[in-house]
Amino acid sequence: MNVLPFLIIVPLFGAFSMPLIKLISEKFRDIWAVIISAITLCVAADVFYTIWKTNQIIVYTLGDTTPLGKGVGFPIRIVWEVDLLGALIAVTIAFVSLLAIIYSLEYMKYDTGLDKYYTLILILELGMLGIVITGDIFNFYVFLEIMSIASYALVAFRNDTWEGIEAGIKYMFVGSLASSFILLGIALLYGQYGTLTMAYLSHYITREPTFVSKVALAFILGGLLFKSGAVPVHMWLADAHPAAPSSISAMLSGLVIKAGGVYAIARILFSIYGISLNIRTLGWIVIFFACLTLIVGNAMAVVQTDMKRLFAFSSVGQIGYILLGIGIGLAAYGTKVGQIALAGAIYHTVNHALMKALLFLVAGAVLHEVGTKNLNELSGLARKMPLTSFAFLVGAAAIIGLPPLNGFASKWLIYESSALYNPFLAAVAVLGTAFCTAAYIRVLFTFFGKESEKVKEARDPGKAMVIPMIILILAIIIMGLLPWQINDSIMLPTAKMLEESGKYVLAVLGG
Amino acid sequence: MIPFQFVTAFLLICMGIYAFLYKRNLIKLILALDIIDSGIHLLLISLGYRLENGVLPTAPIYTGYETLKGTPMVGPIPQALVLTSIVIGVCVLALAMALTINAYRHYGSLDINKLRRLRG
Numbered sequence: 001m002n003v004l005p006f007l008i009i010v011p012l013f014g015a016f017s018m019p020l021i022k023l024i025s026e027k028f029r030d031i032w033a034v035i036i037s038a039i040t041l042c043v044a045a046d047v048f049y050t051i052w053k054t055n056q057i058i059v060y061t062l063g064d065t066t067p068l069g070k071g072v073g074f075p076i077r078i079v080w081e082v083d084l085l086g087a088l089i090a091v092t093i094a095f096v097s098l099l100a101i102i103y104s105l106e107y108m109k110y111d112t113g114l115d116k117y118y119t120l121i122l123i124l125e126l127g128m129l130g131i132v133i134t135g136d137i138f139n140f141y142v143f144l145e146i147m148s149i150a151s152y153a154l155v156a157f158r159n160d161t162w163e164g165i166e167a168g169i170k171y172m173f174v175g176s177l178a179s180s181f182i183l184l185g186i187a188l189l190y191g192q193y194g195t196l197t198m199a200y201l202s203h204y205i206t207r208e209p210t211f212v213s214k215v216a217l218a219f220i221l222g223g224l225l226f227k228s229g230a231v232p233v234h235m236w237l238a239d240a241h242p243a244a245p246s247s248i249s250a251m252l253s254g255l256v257i258k259a260g261g262v263y264a265i266a267r268i269l270f271s272i273y274g275i276s277l278n279i280r281t282l283g284w285i286v287i288f289f290a291c292l293t294l295i296v297g298n299a300m301a302v303v304q305t306d307m308k309r310l311f312a313f314s315s316v317g318q319i320g321y322i323l324l325g326i327g328i329g330l331a332a333y334g335t336k337v338g339q340i341a342l343a344g345a346i347y348h349t350v351n352h353a354l355m356k357a358l359l360f361l362v363a364g365a366v367l368h369e370v371g372t373k374n375l376n377e378l379s380g381l382a383r384k385m386p387l388t389s390f391a392f393l394v395g396a397a398a399i400i401g402l403p404p405l406n407g408f409a410s411k412w413l414i415y416e417s418s419a420l421y422n423p424f425l426a427a428v429a430v431l432g433t434a435f436c437t438a439a440y441i442r443v444l445f446t447f448f449g450k451e452s453e454k455v456k457e458a459r460d461p462g463k464a465m466v467i468p469m470i471i472l473i474l475a476i477i478i479m480g481l482l483p484w485q486i487n488d489s490i491m492l493p494t495a496k497m498l499e500e501s502g503k504y505v506l507a508v509l510g511g
Numbered sequence: 512m513i514p515f516q517f518v519t520a521f522l523l524i525c526m527g528i529y530a531f532l533y534k535r536n537l538i539k540l541i542l543a544l545d546i547i548d549s550g551i552h553l554l555l556i557s558l559g560y561r562l563e564n565g566v567l568p569t570a571p572i573y574t575g576y577e578t579l580k581g582t583p584m585v586g587p588i589p590q591a592l593v594l595t596s597i598v599i600g601v602c603v604l605a606l607a608m609a610l611t612i613n614a615y616r617h618y619g620s621l622d623i624n625k626l627r628r629l630r631g
């Protein structure tokens with residue numbers, strides 16, 4: 001039996017049964033949210049394992065067995081098409097969402113309207129999972145909007161504070177404009193080629209890349225860069241991510257900008273446009289934005305006094321690394337260097353999801369116990385909250401890229417490939433890391449500094465908040481101990497599969 | 512010649528983007544987003560329209576089918592897409608309105624320039 005549709009069915013059912021479950025008991029509602037997301041994780045893991053084992057792309061047609069129309073040779077139905085990259089990101093999404101939900105059991109305990117909160121968080125998860133498994137470009141837009149609307153609502157969830165509302169409004173206007181651009185691009189593509197299936201679109205574009213298809217690419221790429229928070233359109237991210245509740249910040253920074261931004265960029269550039277355009281130019285455009293993002297994001301992180309805002313800017317910087325990997329992968333398409341860069345980008349996507357989720361959970365724990373996230377008031381936290389401080393230490397070391405942790409391997413792959421491709425890019429990447437290190441060292445000094453008034457009463461948070469942090473720490477350390485094995489067995493095949501756009505097309509259209 | 516629907520759609524999108532960039536009232540910004548969406552919907556729906564031998568096309572759901580045999584039909588997919596997109600647009604609109612009401616409660620103003628407390 002094909003388990004793929006359950007990736008959507010389970011969270012959808014969980015989300016909309018939540019108000020009913022709440023009528024039974026509030027306790028059961030919390031457990032229900034955890035159970036649903038745990039089942040989703042199992043399904044995602046199963047899908048990933050199947051694809052990894054057989055090295056085959058899974059194609060699922062909604063409502064039929066074959067995507068092709070009766071008696072015609074082209075697809076007329078909505079298809080879901082999952083390759084290794086999609087499955088890998090899906091596992092990451094399900095994993096971090098599960099931890100975020102466990103974390104919110106305690107973190108959101110004193111908020112009201114929690115059934116709506118859990119409904120929205122499951123819809124957010126569902127939207128992201130949909131994005132990574134879909135093979136139809138309009139279906140992609142629908143899932144993108146499901147994800148976006150849920151995240152706008154979640155950023156503004158605490159509507160009794162001005163912070164959430166202001167951030168929510170800014171996020172919403174920018175995000176909706178970006179979505180409109182993406183829809184415009186999709187409309188242009190449909191008008192030109194008369195199909196919405198990604199694989200068939202790719203088949204057509206390879207045959208005749210027209211001017212309209214390039215304009216459409218510009219619109220879609222612009223919209224997706226907005227959504228992934230690349231410089232110069234990153235300002236919404238620095239407002240929205242800190243203002244959300246911390247469990248949501250972890251999902252937004254760890255997952256949403258990956259699934260709705262970077263993943264979609266990779267999918268559209270490689271699988272749809274692929275070899276048909278002047279790939280070197282396209283790669284350099286992405287590299288240009290990546291370098292800007294890398295420098296500006298990390299440099300802005302240094303001067304922040306608000307801990308969550310610092311993490312948010314650091315997210316912008318890390319998106320820069322991922323885009324750099326994708327850009328080099330495009331510009332050096334088909335060579336060993338390009339493949340290493342792409343593997344590094346994919347690896348860093350997964351790693352950053354774990355590290356940034358951990359850091360935001362730490363920020364949430366501090367906010368929960370001390371009541372402030374201003375770094376000037378938080379000095380000397382390490383003695384009062386040892387476990388939280390340790391979690392921060394691990395997360396910060398991983399994000400800087402210290403060797404025994406997982407960030408090292410992915411950053412190394414990106415440095416190595418950029419140095420081989422163009423030494424100037426490697427210099428930029430290392431400069432970004434220098435800024436990143438400065439920012440985190442500053443927080444570290446605050447944590448281990450002299451004890452201030454505010455932190456006298458602080459202690460480590462309760463079990464439901466500590467367990468997700470411990471799981472993330474373990475994941476980071478274990479992934480850090482086996483960097484090259486993971487790279488060889490998972491990341492390189494994933495990069496290879498993404499590069500072979502011909503296979504992506506054949507999986508739908510058939511031999 | 513470019514069909515006039517496309518020109519209208521283009522003008523609507525440009526109007527929306529102009530309003531989005533230069534208006535400062537939250538309600539007007541929401542309307543601007545809606546105008547951009549309308550432009551895109553017009554573009555999509557006119558993609559499905561085709562005139563064959565001067566005969567006006569009919570909607571695909573038209574049931575008096577036998578009498579109209581041989582007349583061209585408009586493309587059904589753009590209509591489905593626009594329906595979906597309208598529903599999404601309504602969701603965004605409703606959420607935006609809800610947030611605007613909340614913003615008015617906190618700030619006492621609908622001016623987006625007043626929403627500047629987040630700094631760092």
